[in-house]
Amino acid sequence: MTKPENNTVNIALPQSFSQKFVHSLQHRGIVAWLLAVVLSAFYTCIYWFPHYLQGFIAWFNPLSEYLRHRPADNWFLYGSLYTLAVLVFGVRFLIKYRHSRYQIFRTLSLLFFQLIFAYLLPAFMALMAQPEFYFTYFFPLDSYVLRPENVANLLHTPHGTGIFFLAISVFLSFIATPVLTYFFGKRWYCSWVCGCGALAETAGDSFRHLSDKSLRAWKIERWTVYSVLVLVILLTLILWINSLSGGSFLGDFSSQFARAYGFFITAMFSGVVGVGFYPLLGSRVWCRFGCPMAAYLGILQKYFSRFKISTNAAQCISCGLCSHNCEMGIDVRAYAQQQQDIVRASCVGCGICAEVCPRGVLRLENISSSK
Amino acid sequence: MHVAIIGNGVSGSTAAIYLRKTNPSLQITLISDESPYFFARTALMYVYMRQLSQQSLQVYPPDFWDKQAISRLHDSVRTIDFSAKKIFFQPTQAPLFYDKLLLATGATPRKINCDGNNLNNIFHFYSLQDLEKIEKSTQTPPQNAIIIGGGLIGIEVAEMLYQRNIPVTVLVREEAFWANVLPPQTALLVQKYLQQKGIPFKNQTEVSAFLGDKEGKIRALITQKGEEISCDWACVCIGVRPNIDFLRNTPLHCDKGIVVNDFFQTNIPDVYAAGDCVQFFGTNKKTESLWYSAKLQGELAADNIAAKARKYAPPIWFNSAKFFDISYQTYGSVNAKLAPNEKEIYWQHAHKPLSIQLVYQENNRQFLGVNLIGIRGRQAVYEQFLREKQTIDYVLKNLLLAHYDSEFSPQWEREMQSVYMQQNP
Numbered sequence: 001m002t003k004p005e006n007n008t009v010n011i012a013l014p015q016s017f018s019q020k021f022v023h024s025l026q027h028r029g030i031v032a033w034l035l036a037v038v039l040s041a042f043y044t045c046i047y048w049f050p051h052y053l054q055g056f057i058a059w060f061n062p063l064s065e066y067l068r069h070r071p072a073d074n075w076f077l078y079g080s081l082y083t084l085a086v087l088v089f090g091v092r093f094l095i096k097y098r099h100s101r102y103q104i105f106r107t108l109s110l111l112f113f114q115l116i117f118a119y120l121l122p123a124f125m126a127l128m129a130q131p132e133f134y135f136t137y138f139f140p141l142d143s144y145v146l147r148p149e150n151v152a153n154l155l156h157t158p159h160g161t162g163i164f165f166l167a168i169s170v171f172l173s174f175i176a177t178p179v180l181t182y183f184f185g186k187r188w189y190c191s192w193v194c195g196c197g198a199l200a201e202t203a204g205d206s207f208r209h210l211s212d213k214s215l216r217a218w219k220i221e222r223w224t225v226y227s228v229l230v231l232v233i234l235l236t237l238i239l240w241i242n243s244l245s246g247g248s249f250l251g252d253f254s255s256q257f258a259r260a261y262g263f264f265i266t267a268m269f270s271g272v273v274g275v276g277f278y279p280l281l282g283s284r285v286w287c288r289f290g291c292p293m294a295a296y297l298g299i300l301q302k303y304f305s306r307f308k309i310s311t312n313a314a315q316c317i318s319c320g321l322c323s324h325n326c327e328m329g330i331d332v333r334a335y336a337q338q339q340q341d342i343v344r345a346s347c348v349g350c351g352i353c354a355e356v357c358p359r360g361v362l363r364l365e366n367i368s369s370s371k
Numbered sequence: 372m373h374v375a376i377i378g379n380g381v382s383g384s385t386a387a388i389y390l391r392k393t394n395p396s397l398q399i400t401l402i403s404d405e406s407p408y409f410f411a412r413t414a415l416m417y418v419y420m421r422q423l424s425q426q427s428l429q430v431y432p433p434d435f436w437d438k439q440a441i442s443r444l445h446d447s448v449r450t451i452d453f454s455a456k457k458i459f460f461q462p463t464q465a466p467l468f469y470d471k472l473l474l475a476t477g478a479t480p481r482k483i484n485c486d487g488n489n490l491n492n493i494f495h496f497y498s499l500q501d502l503e504k505i506e507k508s509t510q511t512p513p514q515n516a517i518i519i520g521g522g523l524i525g526i527e528v529a530e531m532l533y534q535r536n537i538p539v540t541v542l543v544r545e546e547a548f549w550a551n552v553l554p555p556q557t558a559l560l561v562q563k564y565l566q567q568k569g570i571p572f573k574n575q576t577e578v579s580a581f582l583g584d585k586e587g588k589i590r591a592l593i594t595q596k597g598e599e600i601s602c603d604w605a606c607v608c609i610g611v612r613p614n615i616d617f618l619r620n621t622p623l624h625c626d627k628g629i630v631v632n633d634f635f636q637t638n639i640p641d642v643y644a645a646g647d648c649v650q651f652f653g654t655n656k657k658t659e660s661l662w663y664s665a666k667l668q669g670e671l672a673a674d675n676i677a678a679k680a681r682k683y684a685p686p687i688w689f690n691s692a693k694f695f696d697i698s699y700q701t702y703g704s705v706n707a708k709l710a711p712n713e714k715e716i717y718w719q720h721a722h723k724p725l726s727i728q729l730v731y732q733e734n735n736r737q738f739l740g741v742n743l744i745g746i747r748g749r750q751a752v753y754e755q756f757l758r759e760k761q762t763i764d765y766v767l768k769n770l771l772l773a774h775y776d777s778e779f780s781p782q783w784e785r786e787m788q789s790v791y792m793q794q795n796p
Binding site: 010015099101102105214215313314315317320321323324354358359360364 | 381411413414417418419420421422423424425427428430432502503506510662663666667686689691692693696698700747749750751754775776777778779780
């Protein structure tokens with residue numbers, strides 16, 4: 001009975017060359033595909049073929065010598081470029097959202113943690129011949145820190161710094177995380193501290209609208225993200241059982257499991273796909289579908305948190321800017337137009353939905369009562 | 372039973388969804404000639420401004436309507452035979468029989484009654500088709516674009532063109548932007564801010580004629596003061612009127628709009644109407660052309676169609692808008708010109724476009740309403756103040772409860788409180 005659609009004019013098609021370039025980049029055009037290929041290839045080289053990057057790595061020798069008194073390697077190259085991208089695009093983001101104090105504070109926090117805790121401090125610790133340790137990555141995102149061999153290493157570092165690091169890590173995972181998430185939601189980590197979040201919010205900002213808003217994507221998300229959490233817990237348990245039983249448990253299965261997790265989850269999922277596919281799948285693919293930390297925080301946020309995005313009564317005009325801009329693929333409009341508050345495990349609390357809403361309908365809040 | 376709904380705007384679509392929610396077995400048909408799906412009219416401007424894709428205008432996912440078993444008919448209604456309960460389309464299309472009919476035909480832009488109002492390159496901004504026309508006509512940017520009308524739609528079109536670097540002038544009938552709704556100081560505040568942004572305004576200016584060139588395209592307009600302003604592009608944004616022309620000369624009782632009672636019933640049994648096209652019987656009230664009202668009316672009309680009587684009681688008035696990057700919200704009743712018994716407390720930032728205006732009744736100090744510029748208020752709290760008929764003193768004391776700006780934002784409500792403290796030491 002329905003007649004065919006008859007809309008003929010394409011509205012807001014790009015005109016000039018620069019508009020066409022940006023449009024292609026942001027709407028899965030040829031530019032986006034090229035960038036995705038380049039980024040994925042770069043990640044592939046960093047992980048498995050660093051010798052292809054030798055010349056490039058050598059450029060960073062002076063900086064590495066200055067910071068760490070040793071030549072650069074592929075990971076130093078990666079960390080430097082990563083931090084540079086966060087800083088450069090972070091400044092761009094700060095200018096874009098300069099009218100919002102929430103966005104300014106949050107972005108400065110991300111920049112601070114990336115530059116100091118994920119880049120300069122590890123370099124300094126390398127200089128001091130201390131174990132490599134990242135204060136902003138802990139279990140379950142850091143699948144390595146609680147493994148028996150790492151725990152053993154940390155316990156035997158001179159001056160007990162390793163024990164200190166281990167205690168900090170356990171504290172962050174099992175005490176600070178639930179407490180902070182209760183008060184502020186998962187955003188305290190995902191949108192204020194995490195390095196993956198830092199890159200997604202800054203360099204990935206132009207791709208946030210590419211997230212899939214369909215129900216199907218939401219279903220897939222729930223399967224994959226909690227599966228990865230289960231995998232990393234299983235992995236850690238099996239490694240410990242194997243270690244405590246003197247290697248007699250399931251033979252060398254546990255080390256193969258660890259290698260498979262490192263290959264498929266850490267390298268392929270969080271790196272090659274997670275960042276490499278920014279221009280195709282959006283900036284938070286890893287955070288949404290893969291990150292075990294996000295899964296853990298999400299459960300806490302959904303069931304044990306005061307955080308929510310509140311809807312200002314009947315003010316929604318269903319324009320859809322909130323959903324369009326949600327990097328986690330949440331159909332925010334579907335809630336707002338029904339006057340429902342938004343409590344979703346995946347919400348990272350970036351606050352952009354509230355920022356772009358032309359009627360000021362949405363507000364990020366840490367209040368459990370209705371007021 | 373078959374319910375036909377003419378118009379798939381916010382009223383008609385909301386009604387369809389509510390009907391389905393409460394009546395799983397109804398047959399429902401949504402008819403529209405504008406668009407095959409319900410879209411967010413309020414967001415048309417963001418498509419032009421490249422902030423939204425045309426597809427994301429769809430308020431529900433494409434498969435939603437089939438899942439809800441709501442048929443959609445993308446066709447133009449020619450006439451309705453109310454006695455035979457039949458809707459007629461073009462001759463090739465079979466007429467559609469209904470048991471109950473909801474007219475949610477919305478509004479249509481008002482034209483200026485003057486010479487030359489049919490010239491080429493004079494536009495309105497209401498429908499999807501209007502947006503297409505504006506898009507086509509601005510792909511080669513006009514030299515002198517004029518917007519006629521200092522209201523919400525006029526300023527939307529100004530923002531659209533501004534964003535594409537097309538210079539635009541706004542003609543306003545009143546002495547300042549939207550001064551028939553905003554109090555003078557607020558109207559001036561907004562207008563000054565927009566002028567600083569580079570939007571020239573011509574106040575107290577109305578059009579008496581459009582002049583065309585040889586090809587029938589607009590080349591100038593004449594104001595009522597006799598001034599000739601040259602322009603090659605114009606958009607008339609002077610408001611809307613109910614879209615009911617095709618219902619004139621039928622037994623349906625129409626005045627300014629389709630006349631309904633508080634249960635959305637027209638004078639014809641089984642025929643209901645809701646949204647921008649209606650006028651409530653016995654009230655001298657003008658038609659409400661507001662997204663929020665239309666949505667609520669669609670919901671209530673659905674219940675009445677399903678024989679669950681629900682009377683329309685207009686909610687505590689609220690509205691919101693955005694003038695470029697300045698947000699505007701209002702709750703309760705704030706007249707552009709205060710009534711003799713009304714008083715106000717007003718605060719305005721020294722140089723930023725921010726203001727709060729609280730209005731109250733002088734004799735009993737009852738709080739009547741608020742206007743907020745550049746500040747967001749919590750609707751539930753202001754509604755509670757108004758419903759409980761709180762005094763202005765109580766409202767000021769508790770003003771921070773209504774704070775709704777994002778976290779870490781300044782609490783401008785405190786400034787307002789100090790203004791009050793100075794006035795009432």
